[in-house]
Amino acid sequence: MGVLGLLIGSFSNVLIWRLPRGENVAFPPSHCPNCDHPLSPLDLVPVVSWAALGGKCRYCRAPISPRYPIIELISGLAYAGLATIFPLSAVGASLFGLGLLFTLLLVASVIDAETYTIPDELTLPGTVLGLIFGVVNNTSGAAAAGLPVFAEALRGALMGAGVLVTISLLGSWVLRRFRERLYPELPLGYQQIALGLFGGVLLGGFSGNWWAAAAGGLALGIVSTLLNAAARRVVRLPELLTLGGALVALALLSGRGPSALLGGVQGGLAAAGAVSLLAGVYWWLSRTNEDAEDDSPSDPTAMGFGDVKLAAVIGALLGFDKLLVAVAVAVVAGAVLGIVQRLVIGENRLKFGPYLAIGAVVALLWGESIMAAYRGYLGL
Structure with a gap:
């Protein structure tokens, strides 16, 4: 190895x-x-x-x-090191999935550090390969080593992308001081992702099924995309309705009990992740050389979309619980090292991909211990 x-x-x-x-x-x-x-x-x-x-x-x-x-x-x-910690005799072919994860993290981190971009050629096929290794984990015994089987890999990919894209949606809304987007994407973009989030919160809260919420939210995003394509213009979806509605829905669901609130959160994240991955595939396939050199104005963003797709890769290969550990570690590392970066070189634009990669490695090696300690702290 x-x-x-x-x-x-x-x-x-x-x-x-x-x-x-x-x-x-x-x-x-x-x-x-x-x-x-x-x-x-x-x-x-x-x-x-x-x-x-x-x-x-x-x-x-x-x-x-x-x-x-x-x-x-x-x-x-x-x-x-991976072969030592996760022996081939214990995890079988899933060991190569862990190697794939490390390679994707390493390459994405270096490219992100140099260009502030993470190529789709890494993340989107990487997500598919993560789901394939979820099938492998079903039969290799890797599940006993804490690696996700297919259903958990799918949940991790969708909700992993959903966590980061939701942070991006809400953060960008704050950066715009709650004003609407000036440059919405046509026919598919952040407006459709926000609509999927809203629909997923409602469907997840009342059904309790994240997969049903993901399917429903994805359907809403597709309908909105087709409407834009038919009209050949952006049919506005006010974020006061979609993002504001999602927040209000979560507040109302909390009154129905913890299970309804949890269903709303998971449904919203899964639906937002599903639409965001659809958007990622669409943008990748429709991208041209002119698009790569496009300097047209855009709305401020709180999180790069490459980070969203990288989170889907991590979620698919590690599962959603360890993805949350990776994000938490990345946020702490990014905050601390970001301050150092600001003081040393005066730059305040954070390259989040390398921190997300650090968090993924920590989650892979010590995620189970961190989650057990956290549950013990909460008395669960």
Whole structure:
């Protein structure tokens, strides 16, 4: 597993370099970015080639960033560590799912730190693979090690995306001082996600089924999208109605007892997550090169949409409970290190992806202990 991690770390470097530039990750084959000379197998041995060449290209002697062997070493050590903590004999093929999670977190963190973006090519296929590994967990015995089976993986993906997109919706509303969006997306965007949240809260609160609420909220989002497409313009959905209505509905549900309130929260998160993932797929498939370079004005946002999809990946591979642990750790780490960032370099725009990745690793290794300690604190 350590050797496999070194090799995947080498490919991770390819992803980190090419994905933000919109390049194909397979073609052309590996080459020096300075002289474009193709690299031979001897140039591509993880860590060893960089050290043997003195950190310089064999052909043009241009310096090679030490980030390449560092990423490879981190990946190799992480894969070996995962195999030690979660032995193949105990979790079976699910071990490779954990390796996939680490690779996605590592690549997303580096790209986010450099570009403030997390490519859809990582998160959306990663969410699907997380659900597939949920099926694998059903039969591999990995559930005994705390890894989610398919139903839990689906719940984690939807509610994981729902948690972060709800934070984004409410935070952005506050940033706009509760004014409506000036630049709503057509035909599918945050307005439809807010509608899904509202519908999910109501359906979840009265039915008690998060999956039924997710389906109902998703249906509302699709109907609103089709209406926009038919009208060829944005049919306004006031956030005072959708977001304000969701908050009022939760307040009213609290009067019906804890189970109704919990159903409303879970239903709203699952529905918002379902519509947000639909929006993510739509934006990914409809994106053009012109869109990538678009500098048109937009409304302020409290949370990047890439973070929303990264949370779906974490939720699918770890489950919703550990996703909540990851978010809590990320918020604390982001707050502390964000203050340091502000004081040292004067920058107040937070790259949340790396903190979310730190939280996911903590949740994977110590999530069960943290949740048990928290339940003990609450006397549950």
